[in-house]
Amino acid sequence: MPGDTPLHRVSILLKRLEESFGADKLPEASGAILTEARAIVDGLDPYLEQCSMKPPPVLAEMIKATDDTDWDQLHRDGKTSGPLIPTMCAGEYESSVLSQLVRLQCGTDRTARVLEIGMFVGTTALALALMPQVTAVVSLEYEGYLREWTAPWFKREGVSDKIDVRIGDGQAGLKQLAHEGQKFDAAFIDADKPGYPAYFRMLLDLDLLAPGGVIYIDNSLYKSSPYVPHPKFDAGAGPIAEVNRIAVEDSRVDTVMLPVRDGLTIARLKSV
Numbered sequence: 001m002p003g004d005t006p007l008h009r010v011s012i013l014l015k016r017l018e019e020s021f022g023a024d025k026l027p028e029a030s031g032a033i034l035t036e037a038r039a040i041v042d043g044l045d046p047y048l049e050q051c052s053m054k055p056p057p058v059l060a061e062m063i064k065a066t067d068d069t070d071w072d073q074l075h076r077d078g079k080t081s082g083p084l085i086p087t088m089c090a091g092e093y094e095s096s097v098l099s100q101l102v103r104l105q106c107g108t109d110r111t112a113r114v115l116e117i118g119m120f121v122g123t124t125a126l127a128l129a130l131m132p133q134v135t136a137v138v139s140l141e142y143e144g145y146l147r148e149w150t151a152p153w154f155k156r157e158g159v160s161d162k163i164d165v166r167i168g169d170g171q172a173g174l175k176q177l178a179h180e181g182q183k184f185d186a187a188f189i190d191a192d193k194p195g196y197p198a199y200f201r202m203l204l205d206l207d208l209l210a211p212g213g214v215i216y217i218d219n220s221l222y223k224s225s226p227y228v229p230h231p232k233f234d235a236g237a238g239p240i241a242e243v244n245r246i247a248v249e250d251s252r253v254d255t256v257m258l259p260v261r262d263g264l265t266i267a268r269l270k271s272v
Contacts, residue, residue: 002232004087005262006224007041014038055092056130058157059123063089066121079145088120094261095127102186105214106133115184117170117199118191122150129159138164140173170195178206185210190218193236196243204252213269220244221263
């Protein structure tokens with residue numbers, strides 16, 4: 001694996017560089033530089049987590065359960081349509097970031113309805129549903145088995161009534177929500193990468209955002225592949241580069257990209 005995030009990709013490259021020379025054969029000064037560079041890269045994410053608010057403890061349990069689940073066997077048993085991997089799960093730090101952004105968006109006197117395109121094991125949905133400011137989370141998910149997997153966690157934490165999991169094609173789900181006249185204060189895109197451009201456009205074209213609504217696009221750096229290609233990520237790099245382009249060019253939103261983990265883009269609907 002060439003890396004799960006841009007930082008992880010750099011870390012792997014630095015490690016390979018060190019191995020190619022041989023750590024004991026490098027000049028002392030060069031070895032010290034390489035050691036310091038790796039320490040900076042490898043230590044950043046843990047330090048960010050250390051200096052940020054702690055997420056709900058249940059997320060760590062869910063992530064461990066995700067790691068312990070034999071997703072390959074579930075696929076062989078026909079429970080899932082394709083192979084799922086634990087790294088598809090949004091981590092605790094990103095859940096804290098997203099929760100804080102939604103909290104800031106609400107302020108002290110507003111509530112929020114959240115749309116999630118791509119649920120996987122439900123860490124983000126649960127973190128948001130646990131917030132008193134969030135009154136409803138609608139999660140669009142392609143894999144039907146994941147509704148079964150997440151249900152006990154949602155029930156245990158007392159938020160089943162706040163989370164509406166809808167199984168099926170994401171674009172069809174967005175059309176249905178528009179048909180129902182639903183509006184959302186925040187929409188989080190974290191699904192199949194080829195679908196990103198369509199999801200972004202449909203959120204705006206179908207008028208699914210409430211005034212001042214925000215679209216959050218996960219993986220918008222996508223292991224740095226939009227600007228430093230790697231054959232492992234060819235299938236997703238093009239669509240991610242496209243959604244990054246249209247998000248910053250669309251006159252209906254103000255957009256900024258943040259280097260949070262694998263990239264988080266924030267596109268806020270402009271006031272009319």
